[in-house]
Amino acid sequence: MDVNGKVAVVTGGASGIGRGMARCFGANGMKVVVADIELGPLDEVVAELSAKGVEALAVRTDVSKADDIQALADATLERFGAVHVLCNNAGVAVSDPIGETSLEDWIWTLDIDLWGPIHGVRTFLPIMERQGEGHINSTASMAGLYASASLGAYNVAKHGVVALMASLERDLRLAGSNVRASCLCPGPINTNIVDSERNRTPESAALHVGTDAGQKFWDILTRQLSEGMDPDDVGPLVLDAVVSDRFWVLTHPEFGKIVDQQVKAMLDDQRLTR
Numbered sequence: 001m002d003v004n005g006k007v008a009v010v011t012g013g014a015s016g017i018g019r020g021m022a023r024c025f026g027a028n029g030m031k032v033v034v035a036d037i038e039l040g041p042l043d044e045v046v047a048e049l050s051a052k053g054v055e056a057l058a059v060r061t062d063v064s065k066a067d068d069i070q071a072l073a074d075a076t077l078e079r080f081g082a083v084h085v086l087c088n089n090a091g092v093a094v095s096d097p098i099g100e101t102s103l104e105d106w107i108w109t110l111d112i113d114l115w116g117p118i119h120g121v122r123t124f125l126p127i128m129e130r131q132g133e134g135h136i137n138s139t140a141s142m143a144g145l146y147a148s149a150s151l152g153a154y155n156v157a158k159h160g161v162v163a164l165m166a167s168l169e170r171d172l173r174l175a176g177s178n179v180r181a182s183c184l185c186p187g188p189i190n191t192n193i194v195d196s197e198r199n200r201t202p203e204s205a206a207l208h209v210g211t212d213a214g215q216k217f218w219d220i221l222t223r224q225l226s227e228g229m230d231p232d233d234v235g236p237l238v239l240d241a242v243v244s245d246r247f248w249v250l251t252h253p254e255f256g257k258i259v260d261q262q263v264k265a266m267l268d269d270q271r272l273t274r
């Protein structure tokens, strides 16, 4: 797709990877709708884009709510008359072993990380089909391709996002659609995701159990992410997938080795891991 002058919607666009995408799309001639639940950073990103001459719109959105995603689509069409690229990117993470993950943590994670992209596809796909053009990208994770210990709810959500996007892309190709789908699977990126709870209600946060195993994993993750890729370097990879009609967007292709090893162990002797 030639993106110049086209319209992009980025959820979770007020921080980290989403903010990087919004900046990259704006720098490449797109009009950008930034959707996020966190109002202060949301307004800052849109002010920054506008100061650079980008036509930008902020829409406060909770991606876990279908009505909010519908309102996001309505606001986008009212302002810009079309939507060509949707990035279902908003996400949160919490760490605990599966057996000790509270019901509230399951619901919080799946509502945002999996239902967010499902609502996005259900709402925006018909608009793009009517236009005869469009591209939907969702942010999964390497955790969508390989399920590590102590990150169960997140792994389940991200495996779901990978399945959603792969199913969508195959459905679209089978139907001869001009709409394309792609899936971003980042490795460690230096963002604010380790502070995901900042957007959680106190009532919901109080129901997080918090285990030693979860905390240990979180400490390692926090260190890894602080040394991770600059989020501004991810946007150009997503843009490239949109422009070149590619499905997978991998920030750390070298991590594919662990996926490879898992498939090899499965085919060799049906074990999960050697």
Ligand SMILES: NC(=O)c1ccc[n+]([C@@H]2O[C@H](COP(=O)([O-])OP(=O)(O)OC[C@H]3O[C@@H](n4cnc5c(N)ncnc54)[C@H](O)[C@@H]3O)[C@@H](O)[C@H]2O)c1
Residues within 6 Å of the ligand: 011, 012, 013, 014, 015, 016, 017, 018, 035, 036, 037, 038, 061, 062, 063, 064, 089, 090, 091, 092, 093, 112, 139, 140, 141, 142, 185, 186, 187, 188, 189, 190, 191, 192, 193, 194, 195, 196, 199, 225, 228, 231
């Ligand atoms: N940082 C990493 O290493 C990494 C790796 C793999 C995947 N990811 C994924 O990347 C995506 C972006 O995360 P990030 O790392 O940039 O983190 P981040 O915390 O910097 O950004 C996430 C954004 O999502 C927003 N958000 C949270 N809940 C929301 C809701 N209910 N509705 C709307 N917006 C909401 C936050 O306000 C924030 O602006 C997530 O889907 C995350 O799972 C991140």
